[in-house]
Structure formats: C-alpha cells, structure tokens
Amino acid sequence: MRAAAFLTAATAAVASVGAVPAANTVETRDLSLSLNLGNIFGGVDLSNTNYYGAPIPPWKPGSKPGWYYGPHPGDHPDLPCLGGLICKILDLIPFFIHCPHEFPPPPPPHHPPPPPPPSDGYTPTFQNISAAVQADDYMTFGLVETVADCKAMCNSVDGCGFVNTYHDVNGKDGSPLLTCALFKNCHGPEDADNKGGQTQPDGSVDYIANSDGYCKDK
Numbered sequence: 001m002r003a004a005a006f007l008t009a010a011t012a013a014v015a016s017v018g019a020v021p022a023a024n025t026v027e028t029r030d031l032s033l034s035l036n037l038g039n040i041f042g043g044v045d046l047s048n049t050n051y052y053g054a055p056i057p058p059w060k061p062g063s064k065p066g067w068y069y070g071p072h073p074g075d076h077p078d079l080p081c082l083g084g085l086i087c088k089i090l091d092l093i094p095f096f097i098h099c100p101h102e103f104p105p106p107p108p109p110h111h112p113p114p115p116p117p118p119s120d121g122y123t124p125t126f127q128n129i130s131a132a133v134q135a136d137d138y139m140t141f142g143l144v145e146t147v148a149d150c151k152a153m154c155n156s157v158d159g160c161g162f163v164n165t166y167h168d169v170n171g172k173d174g175s176p177l178l179t180c181a182l183f184k185n186c187h188g189p190e191d192a193d194n195k196g197g198q199t200q201p202d203g204s205v206d207y208i209a210n211s212d213g214y215c216k217d218k
Contacts, residue, residue, distance in 0.1 A: 044080050046090070052097040052140035052157065053080060058168070058181055059134040059194035065172060065179070067097060067142035069149050079143065082153075097140070100152035122151055122163070122214040129211045131192040133164045137184035143177040147212060150180035154216060161216045162186045171198065171206035186215035 044053045044066065053066025065079060073081030080086065087099035139160060144150045147165050154160040162183040172179065196207035 046080060046097045048095050048097075048158075051138070052142075054140045054142065057134065057138045058141045058179055059132065061198055063141075065142045066140050068144070068177075069100065069142060069153055069180075070145035070177075072145070076143070098156045100149075100156045119217065120148075120151065121155075121217050123217060125162075125186060125213040125215050126189040126192065127212045129189055129192060130195060130208050131189075132166045132168075132179070132194040132208045132211050133162075133181065133183065133187045133191045133213060134194045135183055135185070135187055135191050139182040139184060141179060141181040143172065143175060144180040145177060147178070147214070150178065150182075151214065153180055154182050157182055159184055163214050163216075164192075164211065165214075166211035167209045168196065169207050169209050170200055170204040171196065187213055189213070 046053045046066065051066065054064065056063040058065075067082055068076040068079040069082045073083050082090075082097070082099040090096050090098050139157060142153065144153065144165070147163075150163045150165045154163045160182045162185060164181045164183070164187070165178045166181075167176070168179050192211060192213070194208065196205070198206050200206060
C-alpha cells in the first residue's frame with residue numbers, strides 16, 4: 001500500500017475509535033481499534049489481545065509469526081514489517097505492538113581501547129540447545145535477523161521479561177531467520193521442551209536448533 005493511502009486509512013481507523021462513547025469500557029474501545037487497524041496491517045491484528053499478531057504459540061500446529069523486525073522488510077511481504085511509516089503510526093496507538101527505537105551508531109574506536117561496554121540488560125539462562133521454551137506466559141513471536149533484534153523487540157513490548165531465539169529448521173515456511181519468542185517471566189532449560197517434530201506442508205519435519213534464552217535484568 002502506498003504511504004499516502006496507508007496514512008489515510010490509519011487516520012480514519014483511529015478517528016473511528018475516537019468516536020466510541022466514553023461510557024464504553026476500555027475493552028470495547030480496544031476491540032474497536034483492533035477491528036479497524038487490523039485491516040491496515042495486511043489483515044493482522046497487532047493488538048495485545050491478539051498476542052501482537054501471533055495468537056497461536058510457535059509450539060502449536062498452525063502457528064504463524066506475527067511480525068518481522070530487521071533490515072530487509074522487502075523480503076517478507078506476507079508479514080507486518082516493523083519499520084518506517086508503520087512504526088510512526090504504531091507509536092500513536094495504545095495496546096498495539098511498538099517498534100524498537102533506533103540507537104545512534106557506535107562512536108569511532110579510541111586508542112587505547114575503551115573499557116568493555118556495560119551489560120545489554122539481559123542475562124543468558126541457556127545457550128545453543130536443541131529445544132525451545134513453551135510456557136503459559138507467552139506473549140508473541142516473530143522473525144528477526146539477530147539476537148540483538150529480538151532483545152530490542154522485548155524492550156518495546158510492555159511486560160516482556162524473557163526472549164527465546166532459535167532456528168526452527170524446516171518450519172516457518174522454510175525461513176532461515178531466527179524465531180523470536182517473547183515471554184513475561186524468565187525461563188531456564190527445564191522449560192525448553194519444544195523440540196519441533198511438526199510435519200510441514202512439504203512433508204518435512206521441523207526441529208529446533210541454536211536455541212538461546214535471555215532473562216531481562218530487573
């Protein structure tokens with residue numbers, strides 16, 4: 001959709017929600033917003049009530065990523081890609097997923113080298129295992145290029161406290177990207193009991209590889 005048409009549709013959707021009587025509940029206004037804006041983002045409801053576009057967790061049959069965040073949005077026409085104009089609109093909408101804020105490039109190198117940078121705000125709980133977390137505090141999942149991108153997504157989702165990144169080999173329509181699953185609470189390897197095993201449309205069976213878990217520091 002061209003930018004002008006996209007902006008017009010978004011403005012109309014937000015305006016229609018503003019017309020909902022104040023006496024209605026927050027849930028009613030939230031539902032109205034989801035119904036209007038769901039038509040804009042390729043038919044995907046990116047509200048928190050719909051798990052930010054991914055209502056079926058990645059360990060269940062029929063699951064699909066709710067979004068893509070990374071530098072190559074043109075490679076993923078079937079997913080809402082979090083960048084550009086979409087992010088500017090989402091920033092204005094409560095209860096919907098928000099894009100990570102971009103940070104300035106790192107400063108040029110110093111001589112002698114500066115001290116190591118501080119923690120990125122996450123502590124690893126497991127690394128490079130062959131299983132992914134499945135838990136009741138699941139929030140959403142999408143596709144990213146790097147672990148850092150997944151952490152940035154967690155920072156932008158209210159209440160997110162844990163990220164699990166992994167390769168779903170043969171899954172996600174054969175995507176080579178990392179699956180980025182977000183949860184409210186921290187999890188260790190004992191919660192990583194999703195080993196794949198789902199038969200795909202082409203007859204292959206998916207499996208989990210390079211699974212890492214990171215708990216957000218309080």
